[in-house]
Amino acid sequence: MIGEALKGHLDLLLLAILSEGPAHGYAVIESLRSKSSGTFDLPEGTIYPALHRLESQGLLCSSWSEDSARRKRIYQLTPKGQQTLTRRQEEWKKFSKAINATVGI
């Protein structure tokens, strides 16, 4: 149930996490899990295609880091991604406010 509901909002969550700074996929997934206290626990392998899609849409850019012992692909929000995030956050505020008001929270 949560997994299905999450899919529609995954872009917003990924953009929000990356707005805190560049990160590699593993860190993004860990952040998603820890910030949601384990509620958003999708199969990790399904996050990468979403990151790649956001990159192909110009919302993220990536580069390979050789700093650590292992090569890591680091994702970063682009200016277009930042704009999209701001817009999606506003939409989410309105949407969640309406839902809360309707269900009586």
Added chain:
Amino acid sequence: MKESRIQTYLRKLEHHLWMRGLADREDLAEVESHLLEAVELGLHQGLSLEEAETRALERFGSIKIVVSTFEKERKDVMQNILLAVAMLAGLFSAYVDSRPTWDDTGILAGGLLMISGFLTLLGHRKPWLIALAVGIWIPLHDIYLSHDFRLLLVLLFPLVGAYGGWLVRLGIRKTLHPA
């Protein structure tokens, strides 16, 4: 030397992605990096290698789920263009076939086979869809007129062509990028 569970998973994942024309060296390197990091973390937490690998793979998701997500997310423009060309070519063939002056079925059947093969050779990942987009229009038109469902056999030509082109493309890719 025995292959680790992570290596086995990566090999199978690459194979499944490759079969769908989705394999990308950078994407696979990223998956490998992720899994190795997850295993490393498990080892730091006191798990055995086997337990750490098991947990890393469970959290990453089954090959089926991961491949299907890659496929859904990678609906690139080229796939849609090739499908549109297939539909246009199919409609044109049906138009030609419907002309009273046209009676060369052999040329038309060969044309359906060639077009379908060419479009999957160019990179469409779903041969059955290309075959349908190219070949469904002639039987649809004729069934509408004659109610003879045996005309669906016409679909065999684009199906053979589409899967032929797809196999040739796999062969070319295998030659250029041996696994």
